[in-house]
Amino acid sequence: MRASTARRDAAARLRDAGVASPERDADLLLAHVLDVALGRLPLVDGLSTGQREEYDALVARRVAREPLQHLTGSAAFRHVELAVGPGVFVPRPETELLAGWAIDQALLVGRPPVVVDLCTGSGAIAKAVADEVPGAEVHAVELDEGALAWAERNLAGTGVDLRQGDLATAFDDLLGTVDVVVCNPPYIPLEAWESVAAEARDHDPHVALFSGQDGLDAIRVLERRAAGLLRPGGVVGAEHADVQGESAPAVFAASGRWSDVSDHRDLAGRPRYLTARLAR
Known part of the structure; x- marks a missing residue:
């Protein structure tokens, strides 16, 4: 899956859950999974199956309102x-x-x-x-x-x-x-x-x-x-x-x-x- 699609889907899930900053949280979690700086996210093309699964799991925890910082550490x-x-x-x-x-x-x-x-x-x-x-x-x-x-x-x-x-x-x-x-x-x-x-x-x-x-x-x-x-x-x-x-x-x-x-x-x-x- 393309990284941009995964980010868009994650932001929508977070927005529906009432998270205050869904787009930024989606970006921060993706950058954490990929171990890249936020500014490099637009340069990332696709996600591996393992990366997508890890990202989905972290987004689900954020949807459940677990603090973002707990997820990134x-x-x-x-x-x-x-x-x-x-x-x-x-x-x-x-x-x-x-x-x-x-x-x-x-x-x-x-x-x-x-x-x-x-x-x-x-x-x-x-x-x-x-x-x-x-x-x-x-x-x-x-x-x-x-x-x-x-x-x-x-x-x-x-x-x-x-x-x-x-x-x-x-x-x-x-x-x-x-x-x-x-x-x-x-x-x-x-x-x-x-x-x-x-x-x-x-x-x-x-x-x-x-x-x-x-x-x-x-x-x-x-x-x-x-x-x-x-x-x-x-x-x-x-x-x-x-x-x-x-x-x-x-x-x-x-x-x-x-x-x-x-x-x-x-x-x-x-x-x-x-x-x-x-x-x-």
Whole structure:
């Protein structure tokens, strides 16, 4: 079968299944099967029987709303590549904005900065910081054993200090010394179960998704822990749901420990992450 025909048929199946980006997913899966770059797909003529069978099987799994990154085994995040699969939260493009903020803040320190990534998951933010901030002392923590295994794989050789633990108690040895705390915590309210995309609800670890009735339980814990970890004048950034553009920053503003509490929008214009500075 011609590759173009297989791609067209796959895109139609994905579109009928309600996949948000059927054409691109069809292309990415085909490039994965053929082990070629996306830009070379137009140069591919036909598929072997084995390639067609593998492609059909992957498309069927995507139709069932298995995450694309689980099928290819990798996810791009800023300038790094991450191994991902069952048992770990797949990093989202919008989180790259939070990572970029953390990188910018670390670069402003003027000496090798100390950066802590709480709830590291796959290790995405920690790996990006280590990659883009030369000399940074980067620490990361993850509670879930399944996710920790993926983080260990992704952070091997990066120099990141990776530990297993709870964000509420992690890094007692760093109290009062950290320049930047960054966190992509769970933030979905339990009552919002039905509204979560099937790819996340059915495949991402629930500990990485849900955080109490209002979705802010982890944010409250983060506010307290960041206040202990940061040096005076240090900064914290945390992702939140697009409906928490006021409620999440309010957790920090209400404590009286922070200045410059701000919220930031993603590329689609939706509230996406908060930042704050520990009062001196």
